[in-house]
Amino acid sequence: MVNLSLEQCCVPPSFKEAVVRPILKESGLDKEVLKNYRPVSNLPFVSKVVEKVFETRLENHHTTNSLHDNVQSAYRACHSTETALLRVHHDITVALDSNCYAVLLMLDLSAVFHVIDHLILIKRMEYSCGITGTTLNEIHLLFGVPQGSVRGPKLYCIFSRPIGEICKRHNISYHCYADDTQVYLVFKPLDNWTNISKRLEAFVADISKWMCSNMLKLNEDKTELIVFAPKIRVKDLSNLNLNFGGNVVSDAECVKNLGIYFEKTLAMDKHLSAVSKSCFNQIRNIGRIRSFITEEACKTLVCFLVTSRLDYGNALLYGLPATSIQRIQRVQNTAARVITRKRKYDHITPILKSLHWLPVTYRCQCKLMYVFKALHEEAPVYLQELVHIYKPMRALRSENAMILTTPRVGTKTYRERRFDKVAAVLWNDLPSDLRNIHSIKCAKYWPKSVTKPLAVNNYIVTMKEEREHTVYVYRLLTVLNKNDTNVPERTIHHFHFTQWPDHGVPDSIKLVSFYRKVKIEKCCQNGPMVVHCSAGVGRTGTFIAIDALYENGKNVGYVNVMEYIEMMRKDRMNMVQTYEQYEAVFEALLELFTVPETSIPKNDFCKYISDQEHKTLPRNQNMYKVQFQRLEALRPLYPQSAYIAANSKENIHKNSAKKIFPHDRYRPYLMSYGKTRNNYINAVIIPGYEEKSKLLVTQCPLEETVVDFWTMVYDHESEIVVLLDQLNRNAPLWSGRQKVLEFEQFTIVQDNASNSDELQLTLKHENQGERKITVFTTNKLNTTSDAMLPTNILLDLLKNVKNCWEEHKGPITVVCSDGCSKSGIFVALKLILEKLAIDDEIGIFQVVRTIQVRRPEFLMEFDQYEYCYKCIKDHLENDSLYANF
Template sequence: MLISQCEVIVIIIADSSVLKTVFKSLDVTTSVLHHFSVWSCRNLKILEKDILSFLFQALPACPIQATCEAASKEENKEKNRYVNILPYDHSRVHLTPVEGVPDSDYINASFINGYQEKNKFIAAQGPKEETVNDFWRMIWEQNTATIVMVTNLKERKECKCAQYWPDQGCWTYGNIRVSVEDVTVLVDYTVRKFCIQQVGDMTNRKPQRLITQFHFTSWPDFGVPFTPIGMLKFLKKVKACNPQYAGAIVVHCSAGVGRTGTFVVIDAMLDMMHTERKVDVYGFVSRIRAQRCQMVQTDMQYVFIYQALLEHYLYGDTELEVTSLETHLQKIYNKIPGTSNNGLEEEFKKLTSIKIQNDKMRTGNLPANMKKNRVLQIIPYEFNRVIIPVKRGEENTDYVNASFIDGYRQKDSYIASQGPLLHTIEDFWRMIWEWKSCSIVMLTELEERGQEKCAQYWPSDGLVSYGDITVELKKEEECESYTVRDLLVTNTRENKSRQIRQFHFHGWPEVGIPSDGKGMISIIAAVQKQQQQSGNHPITVHCSAGAGRTGTFCALSTVLERVKAEGILDVFQTVKSLRLQRPHMVQTLEQYEFCYKVVQEYIDAFSDYANFNLAYLKAGMLEVLDSNLVPSLTCLTKVSNFCVLKKVDVHLFLI
């Protein structure tokens, strides 16, 4: 194992005595220990499997002698979700006692320090039905403005947390009235805004307060998230939202130690990284375990912390506000000193360096399925491959070369598929039927440069049958850059029919990329409009191999939806996420650059008309066009003081 020193940022992982114990088992020489007590992020991939689990086991369960007398009282035992997760007396949160109610000052929650901020967090268990009122009392008394929830209400059919908020309207919990003001659902998390107010004595009523709950929904029932990207985005939102004047941020999962501790440690270590250019995960976890037991509960969570820090170190914050995109593009076309590449090329080089997990493609590589793959380098991963029903009496018939892909607002928004081969057309339609996909986006011609790119899987007229599936062409309409085909698809075995709409894009040349983004923006808008009418089932997207053009479409659709909603884009992380879900998504530097250019073109569609003032629109003094065509006021505020385009111009450019 070769360990080298870090140039800029280091990871302090333990004191030398712990390191010696660990390294002895790993055959690492003592001379390495003598010279290096810190480790570079570049070596984290080496450290990850070989050392981090050892370090986790070496963590002290509790570095101090602490008591849990309040939590252990008979009156309080029912308030604890788990008998072995109890707050220490010295760090527990004290509620204001309720007159006449013994031990009403108790809640299973502990103050936790941040990087340089005392009691920045309150780590709490997920409320039980009988402690929801106490939970809201704590929120009120501690002047909390932000709640971070890192569990789902139920996992593996087991209740992990009582729902302590109303789905809509308002509800009163004890003496706190909670009303839902807004809910935003995104792919990895949901943001809920509540207005809370004390009820009771009208003469001494306190003013209303706004509470924001960030609910991370992508933590799997077992283990840790597949990638830390979603958690880092989530944490950034929490940091940006929490007001300076507010009290402690309340963080809870189910027990309030494992995922809760993981969130707290990542937050603190990112702060330390920015301030000192180093982090001390081992030391920080040891310290917060003196405030609440078992903070960071498993070695997988401990490793996940390092993965998140490594992700941030290697790639940084790549989010951009739309107003800064033009400047960013100018910057990334400049050569990077000491290299022959410009910034754009370096970005794409980082993407191509992501290792393809060939060992995670078992089903696609089975001998019976190899002939079903158009390109042997592009095979779906096991964790998100699209599974179709097994044909009765036939083995290996659940495979199709297609992957579920996450979108901006929900998981599995897309099915990224290869263009069907002649002998896989039936499987393609079985997939469409099974997953209720009502929109198909085709990004290739049937033949390009004299080679077949996709078998024709629909009839030119009339109807055609593929096994139990019958497809009938009902209508065909030519648009400027694509053809729309309305297909009636019938499952003869189930005796049911569905309307499917295919969008066949003709604007992609046989070589290279489209000359401009107008056609791509237009087809994305048409597909999203179709989705609103047909429901939120997956959009099936395919080119030939189901990676290059397919990835570009999925990336642009996701990025433009976020631009519309937030006025923010992150092309790099969007493409990185796609490549983690399917090999070679956005396959070439040209396609990657095209993503940036299309987004800029989308934004420029507004800036050409930037002589309007947003205030006039808010005052109702300008004609407001179709709301589906105009981004939100939040987005417009970030773009500029412009707002409405003439309808003839808008429909070509805006989603």
């Protein structure tokens, strides 16, 4: 409705009505003086929606057409008063670092939101921004933009754009935040002060003239001037006075700029004093009621009233002497003691750690976050201009290390205060893997390798061992406290789960496998297990819930998931954060209580299988049959709604088997299909255990789906095809050696002889490049018989495919008649061998369960499951084959 109103230039009158109420600007002002009031618009909800849609469209228009003033920081995403202050502070410190002076003139407009002329605003929107329409024609209120309006701030920014043009015309640097304009000019000690004064007065005269013509006025009481100088030149400063409109603005010793006090030498003494005084007053008030409130409530009050004051603008404090920082560190220490009710002389470090508070020095290093945002275009342009990636003159390893260029600086006094200098130093000290990530989550707290211990304050962390597994990484760490020589180093078993996706939850099979590995680890100490994730609530809560409920369930015979998670949330908010995580707890517990561990260490496998085969048990009670029956009970049963694409009218004829369809969640999508095709092919994606290992499992193409087959191979960059059955005669994939076969946008040429078990094809797209494809096909495999092949033939094929994959490292396309029967055995053995190489154990049951999640029709027959065990046994007994695999 709102979009239709804007498109038809007809907004209902009821959407435009608002009650404007006068509100005192500050408590304590004289209520009889009208200028002490601020008009605030109380808009109805629907009107706010209309204005929000308008404001969003206006913002998109400005962004698309680059109409923003880059140094206007108000009412824009990723911009704030702190980013504005950081840039102004940087420019001033650069001037002082160069042994120059800097003049800062702060212009404040009087009642600017009250007196904006609507007709001027409309013309400015039309001529400067290209925004026109009948919605701008009917205006009843001629002046003012009431505060509280959604679109009011954006309209003011449009109205005040000419101020920046005047600054540029006078070659004067400036920065704006709404109606607060900061103008600064850098000059050398030998420059004539009179000329500087005249230059600024000419600028102010132009500004005043523009304001008069636009019904605005400078606020004389709030317009301030300050001259910054290096410490060694403060005594040489001359008085600088500006005359405009009969008023004189004199050089001040200190000015307040967007809530931060600036002094002539940027020592920040007055700002630190003001913050300390304000915070101590708040702490004193909180202390009076401390005995009546809980620790959590007290912590909330301190964070709201004290910590927010300490953190505002703290990036400007970095590089100050330790004695200056200590003044506000005392504030934080006092607040921490009030919360925890500790005595004055209790050591503060453990108190801060118990509250998870960083000391002030480290809180000031938030410049590092601005660097990260600037490098990823999430910071204002004026901060992005200050960070530059280092580009060596010749090819070096540092070229891709995301190192910042460190600028050359002058005086020692100010070099630690410049944003470009400090940001580069802090950023370059980070590990390379952190510099190259796209989002900051958590820091690495263990050593890089077994040869490089990590020193953290008084502790030395050493990594004795590191082993990568299919779903986790195990590290054996030791921690030594240098200050406590009486305590020996402590051993830490570190399990790092690597299969939790950024969105959603992991497969319960993998999560349970990881959990079991953690629980069987034997530890010397009796201390608690430490569990953490990035935020410490969602994934952490899920793992803790699984552990606690499983252990309790074994003892009492039942579990109550909801009751336990509610109890967890009383201790830590938002534990088990999402519905998917809550569901994962149930699935993992079901897995733990019903499915025993079936993985067998590699060295014990052959003996274990021999023992099982020599047991005199009925066939339906042997190990293979018991496991297969359990697989049958756990085989997924998906509803028809999971196969929407496969069952659609345009795709149903593309399936060779009537009941083998790809799940919509797991099928590969075609991207470069032609005008007469769509994105469907009867295939599923099976992820491997090794990096970049993936299998595309599909049926032998039908006559009308050959082009879909080659589209999938091309789009998913598969360079290996394993053909396990004879192709349909009326649907060949290639034509013969040096013969060209064309399918719509694809051309296929066979490069070598057809009697080879390994064919080389060239696949070419009409609008793009060509690809080399290796096809593995064996006459012994291409048979219509359902009888099991000799294990040595299939193992040889797996070895050849493995060797070829080592060169290409891409998806493998596996093809059989129905995309299931023979492909299932090949895929299962491929993943079992991958897991064997990484984990040093055989998990046939787990692997088959994993692939059946993607295609439940895999390994439907008991003989197929038993055949997998036989293949792996033969593989391990053949030492030469195992050594070369």
